[in-house]
Amino acid sequence: MTIRVLLADDEPLIRAGVKAILATDPEIEVVAEASDGHEAVELARHHRPDIAVLDIRMPRLDGLGAAAELRSTLPATAVVLLTTFDEDDFVDAAMAHGVDGFLLKAADPRELLLGIRAVAGGAAYLSPRIAQKVIARSGNAPTVAAARRRVETLTDRERDVLALLGRGLSNADIGRALFLAEATVKFHVSAILRRLAVDNRVQAAIVAYEAGLTRGDSPAR
Numbered sequence: 644m645t646i647r648v649l650l651a652d653d654e655p656l657i658r659a660g661v662k663a664i665l666a667t668d669p670e671i672e673v674v675a676e677a678s679d680g681h682e683a684v685e686l687a688r689h690h691r692p693d694i695a696v697l698d699i700r701m702p703r704l705d706g707l708g709a710a711a712e713l714r715s716t717l718p719a720t721a722v723v724l725l726t727t728f729d730e731d732d733f734v735d736a737a738m739a740h741g742v743d744g745f746l747l748k749a750a751d752p753r754e755l756l757l758g759i760r761a762v763a764g765g766a767a768y769l770s771p772r773i774a775q776k777v778i779a780r781s782g783n784a785p786t787v788a789a790a791r792r793r794v795e796t797l798t799d800r801e802r803d804v805l806a807l808l809g810r811g812l813s814n815a816d817i818g819r820a821l822f823l824a825e826a827t828v829k830f831h832v833s834a835i836l837r838r839l840a841v842d843n844r845v846q847a848a849i850v851a852y853e854a855g856l857t858r859g860d861s862p863a864r
Contacts, residue, residue, distance in 0.1 A: 644670065645670055645671070645672050646670055646671045646672070646693050646694065646759060646760070646763045647672055647674045647690070647691075647692045647693045647694070648665060648671060648672065648673050648674065648692055648693065648694050648695075648696055648759065649673075649674060649675045649676075649677065649683060649686055649687050649690060649692040649694070649695045649696065649720075650662055650665075650673050650675070650676050650677070650696050651676070651677040651678070651679070651680065651682070651683035651695065651696065651697045651698060651701065651706070651709065652678070652697075652698040652701070652725070653678050653679055653698065653700075653701045653702055654698075655678075657698070657748065658676055658678075661696065661725065661748075661755065662676070664752045664755050664756065665755070665756070665759065667752075667756070668756050668759075668760075671756070671759060671760075674690045674692055675687075675689075675690045675692065678701070678702075679701045679702045679703040679704060680697070680701045680702075680703055680704025680705055680706060680708055680709035680712075681703045681704045681709075683695060683697060683701075683704075683709050684704070684709055684712045684713060684716075687713055687717055687720055688716065688717065691717065691719070691720065692720055693720065693721065693763055694720065694721045694722070694723055694743075694759060694762055694763060695709075695710075695713055695720050695721070695722050695723070696723045696725050696759070697709050697710060697722065697723070697724055697725065698724075698725055698726060699724055699725075699726040699733060699737075700726070706724050706725075706726070707724075707736050707737065707740055710722045710724065710737070710740045710741075710742050711740050714740065714741050721743040721744070721762045721763070722740075722741075722742045722743055722744075723742065723743060723744035723745070723746060723758060723759065723762055723768070724737050724742050724744070724745050724746070725746050725747075725748055725755075726745075726746075726747065726748060727747065727748045727749060734773055737845075738845055738846055738849060741842050741843045741845070741846075742845060743762045743767055743768070743843070743844070743845060744758050744759075744761070744762045744767065744768040744769070744845070745768075745769050745770060745773050745845070746758045746768070746770050747770045747772055747773070750770055750772070754770065754771070758770070761811050761813065764813030764814075764815060764816070765813045765814050765815075765844075766808070766811050766812055766813040766814075766816070766844065767808065767811065767843070767844035767845040767847070767848045768811050769811070769845070769848065774852060774857075786853055787853060787854070787855070789853075790850050790853035790854040790855075791854045791855070793838075793839050793840075793850055793854070794839075794850065794851075794854040794856065796838050796839075797835060797838055797839075800821075800831060801831050801834060801835050801838070802856065803821055804817055804821065804828060804831045804832060804835060805835050805847060805850070805851050805856055806851060806856040806857060807820055807821070808832065808835070808844060808847060808848060808851065809847070809848040809850075809851025809852055809856055809857040810857050811848075814828040814829055814832065815828075832844070832847075835847055
């Protein structure tokens with residue numbers, strides 16, 4: 644199955660470089676390119692891509708604004724933010740906008756392909772550097788305690804699913820790992836989002852990181 648991607652970045656050289664990396668995967672096709680957020684939204688409405696890869700800092704409408712527009716008007720299009728900036732405020736804002744992935748331009752090209760494929764498979768994906776920042780920030784005892792209290796509201800099976808979701812696995816991969824039908828995994832994921840009071844898989848993954856599930860820790864049950 645071809646993964647149809649819209650790519651938006653105001654720097655032509657960056658756009659060309661990312662497009663060249665994506666072109667190395669025969670199952671990924673860049674169907675449209677934009678140089679600002681407004682153009683990205685308009686092209687997305689026309690092409691209906693599977694994934695919109697958006698630079699955070701763009702003229703007229705930045706990546707966060709474009710992400711918000713796409714989440715409200717094209718919910719079937721996943722959103723991945725691509726940036727050179729990894730400050731906490733960008734990460735927090737991206738999470739609040741319900742993005743499906745967050746990648747750094749300075750990352751290994753293989754990470755870009757891995758992130759696109761993960762998101763196309765229905766998974767949330769955070770660059771390992773972003774994940775490390777989340778984990779480091781969650782070293783604060785009150786934050787960890789709060790995350791673990793939230794995780795305690797889940798059933799044992801839901802905790803198993805959340806742990807794998809936090810590691811970037813798709814529903815299909817989680818099903819294979821836990822010997823569950825994909826439809827059953829979807830049911831568990833919906834229940835997890837509801838119980839944790841989060842809007843999307845990325846926010847659920849953050850809770851998994853903070854509670855220690857992705858590191859093999861065992862929250863009190």
